[in-house]
Structures are given as C-alpha cells and as structure tokens.
Amino acid sequence: MSHKYWVAGMLPMAVFAHAETNTPSIDDTMVVTASRFEQPVKDVIAPINVVTRDQIEQSQAKTMTEVLRKMPGVEVTVNGGIGQQASIFIRGTNSTHALVLIDGVRMNQSLSSGTSINRIPLNQVERIELIRGSGAAVYGSDAIGGVLNIITRSERGSETKSITVGAGSNEYREGNFVASSDISENGHLKIAAGFQETDGFNVNPQLGQNDGDKHGFNGNQLMINYEHLLSENWTAFASVRWFDNDAEYNRYDSFNGPGYVVANGNSESTVYTLRTDFVSEQLASSWTFSHQESANTDTQPSVDTPFSLLDIDLTTFQWANRLTLSESFSLLAGADWRREKMNGNSRDTAFDASFTPSIVTHPFAGEDREIYGVYGSANYEIGDLQLQASARHDRYDSSYESAESFDDYTTWSLGAGYRIGDEHRVTASVGTAFKAPTFSDLDSNLFLEPEESLNLELGISGFYSAFYWQLAFYDNDVDNLIYYIKENQFSGNSYNVDARIRGVELETGFSTGPVSHTVVLEYKDHEDSKGIQLARRAKENAKWLMEYGINDFDFSLSYLYTGKRMDLPSLAPTEDDYLAAYSLWDFGVTYWATPEVALRGRVDNLFDETYETTGGYPAPERAYYVSMDYRF
Secondary structure (H helix, E strand, C coil): CEEEEEEECCCCEEEECCCCCCCCCCHEEEEEECCCEEEEEHHCCCCEEEEEEEHHHCCCCCCCCHHCCCCCCEEECCCCCCCCCCCECCCCCCCHHEEEEECCEEEECCCCCCHHHCCCCCCHCCCCEEEECCHHHHHHCCCCCCEEEEEEECCCCCCCCEEEEEEECCEEEEEEEEEEEEEEEEEEEEEEEEEEEEECCCCCCCCCCCCCCCCEEEEEEEEEEEEEECCCCCEEEEEEEEEEEEEEEEEECCCCCEEEEEEEEEEEEEEEEEEEEEECEEEEEEEEEEEEEEEEEEEECCCCCCCCCEEEEEEEEEEEEEECCCCCCCECCCCCCCCEECCCCCEEEECCCCCCCCECCCCCCCCCCEEEEEEEEEEEEECEEEEEEEEEEEEEEEECCHHHCCCEEEEEEEEEEEECCCCCEEEEEEEEEEEEECHHHHHHHHHHEEEEEEEEEEEEEECEEEECEEEEEEEEEEEEEEEEEEEECCCCEEEEEEEEEEEEEEEEEEEECEEEEHHHHHHHEEEEECCCCCCCCCCEEEEEEEEECCCCEEEEEEEEEHHHHHHHHCCCHHHHHHHCCCCEEEEEEEEEECHHHHHHHEEEECCCCEEEEECCCCCCCCCCEEEEEEEC
C-alpha cells in the first residue's frame, strides 16, 4: 500500500493522499469561484484556498466551522458545541460580510442575517473554495470580506461509495452514507444521507439557575445530485438538498420567569437546483435556477406557539457567459435575479415598555425584496503580465418602500498579476463592495445605510519543488459598517459606523522529512472611527497544521492561536469586555485496516484549554471521537 505526501500550492493545509495516484501540481488545480467558470488556480489574482474531500476526511472534522477555522484569514465563533449558532469572520470583517455559495448559488438571505454555517452537512461536500478579499464585482452584495463556495457536485467518471459510523464524547453519534457513480454512459448520480446527534453540555451555564441542563443537537440530511451529458457541448444538472436540525440552547424565560429554560431552535431547509451548461472552444454559458425554502423556528416549554419563526423563500436565476477571443484575451458577462420573501406566518417576540413579552406577527411578514444584477469582466495576458477589470450593477426593489434608503449600487475591481520566472508572482488589486441592510437590521433601525468598502491588496508568492509561501497585505475601508449594540437583556439597536481593517497574512507549506507542515500567521489592525477594536475578532492569529504517515497509519496534529479580542460591541469598552487569548491543540490518527476500511480517532482540545469564542459560552472541554469508514 502506497502513501504519498504533497504540499499543495494554494491549499490551506498539506494534503495526505492515501492512494496510488500522481500528485497534482499547482497548475493542475482547477477552481470555479473566482470567475464562475473553471480555471487554473494559477490564473486567479485574488488569494484563494481549496479544501478537498480527502482533506476533510483526514481532518476528521464534524462541522463546517471545524474546517473553516483552519483556513487562512478565517476566525470562527461558536455559542457552545456541535450544531450551535456560529459565525465566521474573514479578514476582520463582519460575520455577515462572507458571501456563502453552495455549488455557486447564493445562500445568504437579505431578509435575515447571515447563514447557518454550522449546520451545513459536511457529508455532502466535495470541496470548499475560499476567496479572500472583495468579490462584489462578480457576486454583488455581502462579499466584503470574501466568498466561500461549498461544492457538492461530483465529477462524471468519479466512483465513490462509503459508509461512516462514529461516536464520541457527550454521547455523540453519527452515521453517513455517500455514493457517487456513473449510472449510464452519459449519466452520473450522487446520493448522500446521514444523521448527527449529541446530548451536548451546558453551553451557557448560569450558576444556581440552570445547573445540570444540557443543550444537545440532532441533525438529519439528504442530498440527490444528477448530471447528464446531453451532447458533446451540453450538460444538465439537477439537485435536491434537505436538512432538518434541532439545536437546544439556554434562554431566559421572559414568559414565565425569572429563570432559564432549555429552548429549541429548529432549522429546516430544502433547496432545488437546475443547471444547464454549454461549452465550446470559444464560448461557455450556464443557466442556473434555484429555489430554497427555509424555516427557523424557536420554541420553549410552557409556550404553546413558537416565539420566533422566520419562514423565508429564496428564488434565484443566474446566467453566466465566458467568451474566449484568443489565448490571451477573454470576456465574462452575466446577469442575476433573486427574489426573497418572508412568508406571512413569520412570528417574533415583542416587548412593551415594562418588558412584558408577546408573540406577534413579524414586522416584515409578507414583505419581499427583488434584486437584479448585471456584471462584466475582461481578462488579458501579455507575456508574464495578467490584467483584469470587472464591474457590476445591482438594483433593489422592495415591497416595503420605507425600508429602502437606496435602489442602485455599482461595484468594480481592478487586478494585475506578474510572474517573475517560474517560481514567483506579484499581484495587486483594488475593488469596492457593499452590503444591503437585512430586514433583521432594519427591524431595529429603518434608517440604516448600506455598508460600502474599498479594499486595496498586494500579494507576493513563491512556489518551489519542496515548499511554497504566500504573503498578502490588505487595507479595507468600510463605511457605514452595521454594528448591533445590545442595550438591555432583551433588545438592542443597529447603527452605522465607519471602520478600517488593515492586515498582513503569511502562509507557507513545507516538509521536514516525512512530516508535512502548513503554517499561517496573521496580524490585523481593525478598529472603528473611534479607535475601538471590532468585536469578536483578534489582532493576532496563528495556525500550524502537521501530517505524517507511516505504513498503514496517518497522524495529524494542529495548533491554533487566537489573540485577545472584544466580546460584544461597546461604545466604551473596559477590560472586562475582552475575551482572553487561547491556544488549541487537536490530534488525530487513522489506521487503514484494509484499503477499504479506515479506523479513525481524534482528540479535540488535547490539553483541555478553558476558553470562550463567545462571552458566557464556554467552548467544549477535551473531547474524544472514533469512527469507521468503509469504502466499497
């Protein structure tokens, strides 16, 4: 049985390939997120990282956030453990400044804040692509910090069948099934299904008030993808994805208090996607239609009806085109349309002047928002110089007229890359981005302005036979950044503030004998116009990922350092408002009993560090996990 190591250029971690396959070079790595079409990673000007399916399995990650926190430029906060509310921060921007795509289709909703990133099933994922820096000139609103594309689509010709079962601390249990295979000369089918559950622990302990409470998680998921080659030039793709998750959490009982209760947050989502692709020597075109039905329901004992219900439909249509005029010159153009509606059954809890709660119809129930976008891009290469220019225009129409303080927005970007020999490259870019206020934002302040940013970036990289390094400098000015200030136990308000985020990132991959390493060092100087550090993101971050294989064993060890950071936004923070820095070690081992059977074990928080990523929500203590993966 052969084991091969390789440090993959532009990847966030060294990859161990447990197969007798040739190691791919940097030039072989293909990505789709930068332009919406497949292209070599070496042609992408923006910093981009890729996590493959093999890497996810090798890391033994249980949640999406466990994968993302090891990627350059990413910080993660979680309100407790598996399945709990989570946020990702890319390069010090807000958690809502990361545009999340699944198979190139937007998951962010402009009616509610963010995406339930911690509840996206890893079992469905083929690879993850992350672009750091502004992506608004291609994708529109939300892409101020970066674009995260979670790809579930497997390739025709690939053959995978596996069953995974596992268990762990806090009564953790999982079972997953994945099968992808050609089912005819022109047809390819992928099916993924599974469950994940844990009894959890007390994620928000209140001394003497909720002692002994546990907050668990139960998730179920199913996905069916089918791709059919219609002709030499035409391909059709259809997908249905579904998940249903229940996460328990601690809630102050405002209805029957004082006291705390174990509340339940249910998230159910079904997404239907149809896509058609045309590819010829000069022209590539794609048409994508997607409809997402999602409902987030919060309940608690002794209250007959949900105290919060967000029932939202999101429908999108995307038309993208790439025209290759010569080996050195190509054009991109396309149009997007999406409609989001908060259905009339949506509910919320309101408080009167004496803080007495009542369940009411959501202020934006029955309202909708339509967004129209057009974009274009030109790419030109002359010798070792690559030039790129992009522009996009978005128009917003809302049924709730007074909620919109703007209708149109234009974003643009300019980029250049220059290769110095075969081993070095210099890149530079400048671009604008924006984010429209969500209905959740407007619920607390109808007069919010859209967030606007101007991002400058310089990158230098070197790739050699034994190692690689990448160095990036960025300066992101964000006007009208939306900040939520909690004003009492039950409510708060959103405000616009100006902020500036400057940073430097160093990523390197190398080997010391049989051990492969990836090291990431980051420093960010981020503050608002009053000089106050932005909440829940550190100035210093360090990540060190190591992998080693011998005979039938694979070993992995990771180290993450996160510096001191403010917890909640504050107009006048004190020392008590900051969370302490922490260091976290994880260890994993895989034993290949046969080429088809892998026995895995992992220890999280190896040295039992006591820390919080969200104030009042202790992170999990040392935890143990085991699993068996059978491939057939």
